[in-house]
Amino acid sequence: MEVIFLGTGTSEGVPIIAQPPEFELDLGNARNWRTRTSVHVIMDGCHIQVDAAPEFRLQCINNDIRQIDHFILTHEHADHIQGMDDLRRFCRIQGGAAIPVYSTKNGVKRVKEIYPYAIHETAKGNYPAFSLKIMPKVLEVAGGTIHSVILPHGKFIVLGLLFKENSSGKRFAYYTDCKEVTIEAQELANCAELLALDALRPSPHLSHLSIPEAIDISMKIGANQTYFVHMTCDVDHGRDELCLPDSIDFAYDGLRMFL
Numbered sequence: 001m002e003v004i005f006l007g008t009g010t011s012e013g014v015p016i017i018a019q020p021p022e023f024e025l026d027l028g029n030a031r032n033w034r035t036r037t038s039v040h041v042i043m044d045g046c047h048i049q050v051d052a053a054p055e056f057r058l059q060c061i062n063n064d065i066r067q068i069d070h071f072i073l074t075h076e077h078a079d080h081i082q083g084m085d086d087l088r089r090f091c092r093i094q095g096g097a098a099i100p101v102y103s104t105k106n107g108v109k110r111v112k113e114i115y116p117y118a119i120h121e122t123a124k125g126n127y128p129a130f131s132l133k134i135m136p137k138v139l140e141v142a143g144g145t146i147h148s149v150i151l152p153h154g155k156f157i158v159l160g161l162l163f164k165e166n167s168s169g170k171r172f173a174y175y176t177d178c179k180e181v182t183i184e185a186q187e188l189a190n191c192a193e194l195l196a197l198d199a200l201r202p203s204p205h206l207s208h209l210s211i212p213e214a215i216d217i218s219m220k221i222g223a224n225q226t227y228f229v230h231m232t233c234d235v236d237h238g239r240d241e242l243c244l245p246d247s248i249d250f251a252y253d254g255l256r257m258f259l
Contacts, residue, residue: 003040006039007055014033033253037080043165044165068090072102074161076110084114088126096129099128104150104157148162151182160173172259173221175196175197181209193259227251
């Protein structure tokens with residue numbers, strides 16, 4: 001299994017527009033330049049894209065993404081959905097066939113509202129084509145199995161995902177944008193080889209895990225390695241990573257993990 005972190009920043013990106021100097025963010029460190037959060041997973045040659053940030057096109061170019069077999073939208077917020085029009089290139093690569101798009105009921109509804117021109121089984125002209133589906137609890141794909149679980153995100157719900165590759169049996173849990181990781185979600189990810197977890201900033205937030213909260217959840221899950229994602233400009237990679245426990249680190253754009 002290969003996991004590629006295309007983006008690791010919060011909804012504004014990092015640095016933000018007119019970045020205030022008081023945040024003391026070292027912009028000389030490339031790991032502090034964060035596009036909006038998304039991830040690309042490869043299981044036995046099957047490519048799954050999770051979310052499409054506003055920078056999705058550039059993320060694909062920077063990370064040499066050339067194939068997408070399935071697309072999962074974790075939830076309907078702008079920073080996760082606004083890049084979906086750029087899936088058009090992957091429709092053309094596969095001969096115009098629609099890309100299977102999985103999400104929650106609200107996620108599917110929002111895709112229809114934003115991209116009504118793309119709801120077809122075959123691409124029309126240069127446009128994308130989405131075959132919309134409600135994400136099941138268990139999705140079997142060519143390279144493995146993807147389990148889904150609901151995560152609370154303020155007034156919204158988000159899909160938490162557990163990828164298990166057929167050939168290796170390795171597991172990767174992806175829990176972005178959440179204020180709580182339920183007992184069900186903790187048990188699903190228990191002792192996974194890799195965990196990616198929302199960790200917005202050091203201080204509390206209404207709909208995201210703070211770094212202390214994320215550390216606590218990480219310890220309960222007990223993954224071999226945990227990477228935090230969706231960080232704001234409050235987080236300086238070089239400075240704040242020194243305060244994290246062993247086996248927990250901040251992810252960064254372009255990070256590749258091989259399991």
